[in-house]
Amino acid sequence: MGALANPGLPGSLSFDTVIYASAGSNYGGVPALSQYTIYDTPDPAYVTPRINISVFANLGIGAPWPFPNTSVPLNGHVCIPRGRGPFPLAVFAHGNHDPLSNSTPGYLYLCSLLASQGIVAATIDVNFLNGGNFGENDARGIVHLEHVKQFRTWNSTATHPLHGKIDLNRILIVGHSRGGEGVGHASFFNPLPAIKPDIFSPTVPLDGSAGLGPYRFALKCIAAIAPTDRQYTPITGPTVVPDSYFLIHGSRDGDVSTFEGYNTFNRAHAVDLANPTVSDGKLKALLWVLGANHNQFNSTWPIFDPSPATTMPRADQEQVAKVALGALAQALLLDRVEYMDVLRDHATAVAWMPAGATFVSQYQDPERVYLQHEQEAVAPPQISLPVQGTAAADAVTATRVLKDLVNSFAPITTITLRLEWNAPGARLLLQVSPVTLPAERYKVLALRVGQSTEPKNAPNRDQDFTIEVSSGSRTASFPGSSVHRLIYPDVVFGAGKIVMQTLRLPIASLVERGVDPNDIRSVEFLFDRRSSGTLYVGDVQVSN
Amino acid sequence: MRASDAPQATGIEVVATQPTKADRATLAMFESTERKTLPGAAYIVKVRLKTLPEPTSRGFALYVGDLRIPKYWTYRQGIWFKVFDPQFFVEHKGEPIRFSLNDTEFVKTRLKLTVPKMAKTKGGRTAARLPAQEDVLK
Numbered sequence: 001m002g003a004l005a006n007p008g009l010p011g012s013l014s015f016d017t018v019i020y021a022s023a024g025s026n027y028g029g030v031p032a033l034s035q036y037t038i039y040d041t042p043d044p045a046y047v048t049p050r051i052n053i054s055v056f057a058n059l060g061i062g063a064p065w066p067f068p069n070t071s072v073p074l075n076g077h078v079c080i081p082r083g084r085g086p087f088p089l090a091v092f093a094h095g096n097h098d099p100l101s102n103s104t105p106g107y108l109y110l111c112s113l114l115a116s117q118g119i120v121a122a123t124i125d126v127n128f129l130n131g132g133n134f135g136e137n138d139a140r141g142i143v144h145l146e147h148v149k150q151f152r153t154w155n156s157t158a159t160h161p162l163h164g165k166i167d168l169n170r171i172l173i174v175g176h177s178r179g180g181e182g183v184g185h186a187s188f189f190n191p192l193p194a195i196k197p198d199i200f201s202p203t204v205p206l207d208g209s210a211g212l213g214p215y216r217f218a219l220k221c222i223a224a225i226a227p228t229d230r231q232y233t234p235i236t237g238p239t240v241v242p243d244s245y246f247l248i249h250g251s252r253d254g255d256v257s258t259f260e261g262y263n264t265f266n267r268a269h270a271v272d273l274a275n276p277t278v279s280d281g282k283l284k285a286l287l288w289v290l291g292a293n294h295n296q297f298n299s300t301w302p303i304f305d306p307s308p309a310t311t312m313p314r315a316d317q318e319q320v321a322k323v324a325l326g327a328l329a330q331a332l333l334l335d336r337v338e339y340m341d342v343l344r345d346h347a348t349a350v351a352w353m354p355a356g357a358t359f360v361s362q363y364q365d366p367e368r369v370y371l372q373h374e375q376e377a378v379a380p381p382q383i384s385l386p387v388q389g390t391a392a393a394d395a396v397t398a399t400r401v402l403k404d405l406v407n408s409f410a411p412i413t414t415i416t417l418r419l420e421w422n423a424p425g426a427r428l429l430l431q432v433s434p435v436t437l438p439a440e441r442y443k444v445l446a447l448r449v450g451q452s453t454e455p456k457n458a459p460n461r462d463q464d465f466t467i468e469v470s471s472g473s474r475t476a477s478f479p480g481s482s483v484h485r486l487i488y489p490d491v492v493f494g495a496g497k498i499v500m501q502t503l504r505l506p507i508a509s510l511v512e513r514g515v516d517p518n519d520i521r522s523v524e525f526l527f528d529r530r531s532s533g534t535l536y537v538g539d540v541q542v543s544n
Numbered sequence: 545m546r547a548s549d550a551p552q553a554t555g556i557e558v559v560a561t562q563p564t565k566a567d568r569a570t571l572a573m574f575e576s577t578e579r580k581t582l583p584g585a586a587y588i589v590k591v592r593l594k595t596l597p598e599p600t601s602r603g604f605a606l607y608v609g610d611l612r613i614p615k616y617w618t619y620r621q622g623i624w625f626k627v628f629d630p631q632f633f634v635e636h637k638g639e640p641i642r643f644s645l646n647d648t649e650f651v652k653t654r655l656k657l658t659v660p661k662m663a664k665t666k667g668g669r670t671a672a673r674l675p676a677q678e679d680v681l682k
Contacts, residue, residue: 054566055573058617058626062599070566098599132597132623134605135615177601194577198614200627202573210573228601230647232614255601257545258646294601409646 004338006352007326008319011117013081017108020046020150021125022073030064035102039075039125045161046154048074051146052211055204056197057139060131063099067128072143074150075125077108079115080162088170088220088333089151090114092123093144094298095177095228099130106298107176113322114329120166122147126179137232138197140182141189144173145215152217169218170333174325176297177256180227184264187222187243188234190215196235219243220332223325225297226253229260230410241268245284246328246343248321250292251490251497252311259406259497262286266414269364271373271539277386279366285343287324288499290358290490292317310492316354323352345504347484358487360499362448368543369438371430371523374400374415381417381428389432393419396426396527405450405498405536417537420456421527428525430540434471439542440517443507445469448538450500451486456532460488464529467503469510470522476513478505479529486535500538507542545602550643550651551623555592558633558660560585562674571628582628587660588680591641593622605647608657609639612647619681633659 021042027033028040042048050071059069067073081087092110094103104125111121124147129136148171154162175183189195189206193214196203206213223246230238245268247261268284291312295301299318303311312320327342327349341348346361353359370384372391378400383389391398397420402412419428439445451463463486467478480486483503489496507517523540527533563571563586574580596618597603606613606623616623627633641655 052566055570057615060599061618061620068566096599096601096603131599132603132618133616134597134603134623135613200614200625200629200632202570203577204573226601231603231605233612255545258602409648411648 006323007330007339007342008113008323008352010113013083013116013118015079015081015112015115017077017079018043018046019077020048021075022048022050025066025073027066030066032064032100033066035100036127039073048150050074051143053139053142055201056142057129057136059128060099060133062131063127065128072128073125074147075104076122076147077105077111078120078122079108079111080120080165081115081118085165086167087118087120087165088167088172088329089148090119090121090172090174090329090333091144091147092121093126093140093175093179093182095175095179096130097301099127101300103127103130103298103300106300109299109318110321110325113326117326117329117334119329119333120151122151135232137178137181137228138185140175140179141185142212144175144182144186145189145217146212148173148217149213149215171217171219172221172223172329172333173219174223174225175227176225177294178228178231180224180261181229181231181264183222183224184227184239184241185232187219187241188239190217190219191242198235221246221328223328224261224264225321226250226256226294227261227264228256229264238267239264242280242282244282244332245269247286248289248324249286250289250294250312250317252291252492253294254493255294257493258408258410260408260410262406263408263410270414271370271375273375276373276384277369279368281366283343283364283366285363286361287346288360289320292320297321312354312357316357319354320357323349360450360487360501362500362502365543367442368541369442371432371437371540371542372417372537373539374417374537378402378415383430383432386436387432388436389430392429392431394427394429395423396421396428398428403536405500407495407497418534419525419537420534422456422532424528424531426527430523432521432523434519434521437520437542439507439520442542443544444504444542445507445510445523446502446504446543447540448500448502449480449486450498450536451488452498452534452536453489453491453496454534456534457488462486462488463533463535465533465535466526466528467505468524468526469515469520470524471516471519472521474514474516476510476515498536500536545600545645550604551597552594553591553622553641553653553655554594556641556655556658557590558658559588559590559680560660560674561588561677561680562586564677567628574628580629583630585674586677587627587630587633588624588677589627590619590624590680591622591655597623602645604643604645604651607642607644607650608636611636624681630660633657
């Protein structure tokens with residue numbers, strides 16, 4: 001880890017915390033809304049306008065809001081580093097919860113951390129969308145974008161304390177739960193001049209002519225904490241997040257127990273079958289946190305999920321969030337590229353995490369060439385064009401499946417390769433034409449692999465196999481376990497979830513073993529380390 | 545949340561109401577952006593439930609036949625959604641009301657979509673004697 005500082009620990013900057021809000025709500029006049037009276041007296045320099053979200057949403061009856069949906073407030077808490085800046089901006093949004101309970105302060109522990117590291121960090125009030133409603137997550141995205149717009153306005157207002165203090169080219173939006181779905185929609189809406197939200201609604205301009213927008217923010221990354229998926233679906237189909245995407249979710253999440261954010265993750269930056277080598281230049285990464293639950297990512301939400309005895313302690317879960325999101329912010333907002341290693345491989349951060357905590361992580365770099373992406377068809381496995389070659393199974397059943405890996409019970413559109421063997425020595429051999437595989441231009445051979453709870457896997461035992469890479473007469477062999485554990489699923493809610501681990505094998509380590517990256521002829525999965533097993537493979541690629 | 549947690553629907557009612565100020569703006573947007581002239585009414589579809597949905601992350605989508613209703617909201621006795629174009633009722637009259645957690649498995653109710661009494665209109669505008677939404681959603 002060298003000299004890298006723990007991104008979950010406070011930085012050296014002092015900061016001020018300011019409450020901003022729209023004038024005239026008078027929450028104090030409504031006894032049930034006592035938790036919101038803090039927004040009755042915002043800092044005088046931080047009084048915000050109201051927005052009309054009536055085309056997107058109605059307000060729930062769970063709280064007697066003192067305003068209609070045509071005039072909802074922009075309320076929040078912002079932690080502002082002292083100094084001239086300009087500082088990047090991070091904006092957090094909560095999800096659905098009892099509307100009488102203010103969910104907004106629940107991310108101040110993360111805002112404080114980021115502010116101390118040199119980031120203007122806010123957590124916003126979207127409580128007026130909370131309650132028994134459903135399908136309103138587009139409105140959450142719009143509210144989120146309107147808050148970012150407010151910061152842009154302040155940044156450009158010569159007399160405002162935030163004038164010139166925000167670097168608008170470095171913006172991170174983070175959402176939890178339904179707010180986590182909402183940030184995906186915000187990313188989708190961000191470049192649009194208008195949107196027809198759904199079949200019952202008219203087209204709404206987002207160019208400022210009707211009050212909403214324009215946006216077109218430079219969103220460096222979208223981060224979703226235990227998000228829902230597809231509760232709101234645009235008319236054009238499920239949202240495909242166009243920006244870089246980070247996902248964090250706990251295995252003991254008793255609310256979004258379906259880990260449906262994995263489907264959002266799959267849709268983002270997927271291979272374009274017509275142009276498989278073309279990248280949209282965006283990355284995606286996920287962190288699966290064994291033992292973490294849903295509510296403890298918000299410091300004010302009580303435990304709703306499994307009993308405290310079976311989940312990670314709250315302090316540990318907050319530490320995980322601080323390290324993960326701190327590293328994300330360091331890497332993408334503060335350009336400390338060395339923290340990219342935390343996104344690429346959670347092992348980089350193990351010393352900063354709670355002792356004994358277990359993770360699974362995935363990372364897809366914008367720069368990659370697939371040997372196999374599996375998405376051609378539910379058909380026998382093949383090498384993916386433009387790489388040429390053959391895939392041959394020996395004593396292993398290799399089938400492509402439309403498998404709901406995480407038991408989301410949602411429609412599945414991503415194909416996975418299933419490998420099952422019954423005796424040691426089985427193998428899957430991927431033979432490639434070396435001239436079609438430019439491995440020498442990349443840093444790693446990366447593959448996503450995970451085990452299931454199917455009977456061929458011994459319960460609660462790590463799965464393992466050998467990766468063999470050959471060029472000419474030289475072969476390098478690596479136990480998969482030497483790169484990462486392939487843990488047995490955490491079986492909590494029904495069948496355990498198959499969360500694949502990205503194994504990143506440095507090309508340099510192949511070279512050390514005599515393999516010529518200009519002449520890679522085969523990559524082999526050799527099942528010699530367990531007598532039987534069932535593994536799922538998401539893709540095999542050379543990557544950075 | 546499991547399928548067994550699905551809302552238990554006990555009744556359905558469709559009421560033509562006076563558009564709110566926001567609805568009038570929405571109707572104007574329909575006319576300007578989609579060149580669609582609609583009757584000046586807002587149709588409130590109320591589905592009565594035994595208990596209101598909990599304010600959790602997940603929730604059940606509401607279906608009319610095979611159509612997923614994009615959004616719904618709560619009132620004291622259940623959930624509701626709003627329709628501006630009465631063609632919806634022509635196309636979906638009598639279709640079953642269902643719930644789904646995941647769009648692949650469905651929980652049936654005994655309810656079917658009913659048709660509102662169409663308001664008498666004059667010049668494409670609904671008479672002001674329709675009930676106010678706040679009264680319908682009490």
